Amino acid sequence: MTEQTPQDEPREKQKREPRDAAYWAKYAETLKVAGVAEGATNINVDGRRAVGPLQGFGKMWQKTYRVGLVGTEVTPVEVIKTWKENYQEFWPEGNRFYAPLAGIAPGEVALISGSLPGGVKLSTGVMVLYADDESFSLMTPEGHPFSGWITFSSFEEEGTAVAQAQVLMRANDPLYEMGLRMGGHKMEDEMWRMTLENLAAHFDVHEPVETNVVCVDPRIQWSQYRNVWHNAGIRSAIYSFTAPLRWRRNRPER
Amino acid sequence: MPEAQVKMKVREAGEKASIIDIEGDLTAFAETVLMDAYNQASDGRTRAIILNFEDLEYMNSSGIGLLVTLLIRINREKQQLLTYGLSDHYRSIFQITRLDDAIAIHDSEDEAVRAANLA
Numbered sequence: 508m509t510e511q512t513p514q515d516e517p518r519e520k521q522k523r524e525p526r527d528a529a530y531w532a533k534y535a536e537t538l539k540v541a542g543v544a545e546g547a548t549n550i551n552v553d554g555r556r557a558v559g560p561l562q563g564f565g566k567m568w569q570k571t572y573r574v575g576l577v578g579t580e581v582t583p584v585e586v587i588k589t590w591k592e593n594y595q596e597f598w599p600e601g602n603r604f605y606a607p608l609a610g611i612a613p614g615e616v617a618l619i620s621g622s623l624p625g626g627v628k629l630s631t632g633v634m635v636l637y638a639d640d641e642s643f644s645l646m647t648p649e650g651h652p653f654s655g656w657i658t659f660s661s662f663e664e665e666g667t668a669v670a671q672a673q674v675l676m677r678a679n680d681p682l683y684e685m686g687l688r689m690g691g692h693k694m695e696d697e698m699w700r701m702t703l704e705n706l707a708a709h710f711d712v713h714e715p716v717e718t719n720v721v722c723v724d725p726r727i728q729w730s731q732y733r734n735v736w737h738n739a740g741i742r743s744a745i746y747s748f749t750a751p752l753r754w755r756r757n758r759p760e761r
Numbered sequence: 762m763p764e765a766q767v768k769m770k771v772r773e774a775g776e777k778a779s780i781i782d783i784e785g786d787l788t789a790f791a792e793t794v795l796m797d798a799y800n801q802a803s804d805g806r807t808r809a810i811i812l813n814f815e816d817l818e819y820m821n822s823s824g825i826g827l828l829v830t831l832l833i834r835i836n837r838e839k840q841q842l843l844t845y846g847l848s849d850h851y852r853s854i855f856q857i858t859r860l861d862d863a864i865a866i867h868d869s870e871d872e873a874v875r876a877a878n879l880a
Contacts, residue, residue: 525850526819534853559859560829567833569826636857637822644822646858656858658822660789675826724833 530639532614538634538648540616547605547618550746551739552632555648560723563654563677564731565684567724572699573671574707574716575664581710583641583661583668590659590670590706591643597709599701613638617645623652623686623740628747631739647676650737652686654679670706672699677728680735684727696720765790766819769798777808778877780870784816787824795827799834808840809877813870815846825858832863841865845873 537556543549560567576586590597591611595604601622607615618632629652636646642660647653655676661668674695678684683691696718703716735741767785774780779802787795802810812828835842845867847855855861867873 525817525848527821528850530821531850531854532857534856557857557859561832561863562859569830639821642821642823656822656826658826660823673823673826675829723830724837 527639530613530637532634532636532646535614538616538632540618540632542608543618544605546603546620548620548630548743548746549618549632550630551650551737551742552616552618552648555650555737557634557636557646558649558651558654558679559646560655560675560677562731562734564680564728564734565678565687566722566727567655567677568674569721569723570674570696570699571671571719572673572696572703572716573669574703574712574714576668576670576707576710576712577714579668579710579712581668583663586661586668586670586706586710587641587643587659589709590661591638593709597702597705599698599705602698607635611635611638611643623691625686627740628743629740630743630746647679649679649734650739650742651679652683652691652740653677654731654734670703672703674699675723677724679731680738681732682735682738682740692720765792765794767791767794769794771798771801774811774870774874775878777806778811778874779803779807779809780811780813780874782813782816784818786819787817787827788819788821789823789827791824792827795831799831803838803840810835810840810842811870811873811877812842812844813846814844814848814851817846817848817851820851820854825854825860828860828864832860841877843867843873843877845870 537554538552540549540553598604603620605618607617609615613635615635616632621629623629631651633645633647636656637644642658644656644658646656653676657674659672661670678687700716770782772780781798781802832842843865
């Protein structure tokens, strides 16, 4: 019988499947949209790379929005299950999340249509980076206003379930960074405040949402200015303006 | 708040580097333990921090977020962050989250320590 030597231990550890293996997206060089729901536009997601907080241009922010589901006996698992199943329903009006057919599951890609400060229409999306029973995270593609991810989670605090959304991101390019400074931050805070209020109201809770904003890194990453090439706001606008040309090209021959 | 399910130990690795051995789960609840370990690992002479992931058992996306904020803090001190002991699974996560763009991944402690002391 062969005895296991100390050198075999690390290799054995590596072979054991980690407990989180099923919760993470698998690596892919670029994003692939499995199906385009009616009303969604897939012009700034397919073929794009996912980007994290290290790839963006602007200052890095960590923003935490949370609400205590006081007076209910709902569990964190139930909160996240509800949130995944009704994700679009909790978003405020004016923004649309087209959930993947397979639901919010690791590796799935969702399309988003929304608007930026100034009323600029935006077509973009997100990838489900991570999803377990008590949290899920969405990671952004090149061209999205943010380079980073947002984690939705629920946990117990002093016997009450808390629902939380935490963003870790930089503005993707110089234009988005300007937009954030000119009202974008406020718009974003408002969006997640309303989202959490809607989620809480689903459980018949009407508690205030707490917001905590930390500037993790005030430095601008000037070398990432080229990210503007993928700017989804600009590309969405060009797509809209050129709609008549596509109509002419695609109309049936008389 | 739930307790952190992680232990971290700090060791010196040459004149300019320290190793933080991570054992257990890297989640949001590990923040205080990680930052305490970093404070212990970093003195005026430290130029590189090496994270040993050989005994990492679980990491969620909040855990990855902790690594990002640690990296920012390390860079602010003009230090370097290196890693070793990542399994194929966790290397893949570093790739998906693009952390490998900024954090060096080495195959062994010796390799990481050599790279750290050359910096």
